[in-house]
Amino acid sequence: MSLGSKVVLGVSTVASLATVVGVHVQQQRLRERLREGVARDIERQSRKQENIRLLEEQIILTKQLEAERDKMLMAKGSQQTST
Template sequence: MSAASKVVLGASLLLAAGTVAGVHAQQRRLRQRLHEGVVRDLERQNRKKENLRLLEEQIALTKQLEMERKKMRLAKGSQQ
């Protein structure tokens, strides 16, 4: 085998190995991004559930406050 063919073979082996390593690294980054997307979705769902819970709590408190105000108005009206 001539020196030139050895150089070409070595260069093509290095290029092939570099290509394989690059593809694996790209796939690893893609998998990581996909996983981060799932984690963000779960966090967003948890925040949405918490916001709904807070909204329901706020609605209940508002109804309670309105009832207390109504009672106070009735009591004030009956005193006069």
């Protein structure tokens, strides 16, 4: 083999190896990003469920408060009409 063909073979081998390693690293990064995306989605879903639970609690508390207020207003109104 001539020196020129050895150089071309060496350069093409190094380029091929660099390409394979580059693709491998890129695939690993992509897999990591996909896993992180799944973890973020799960976290978002749990936060959403927690927010829905808190909203439902607030709705119940608001209804209780309004019922108590209505009772107080009715009691106050009946006291004023009986006096």
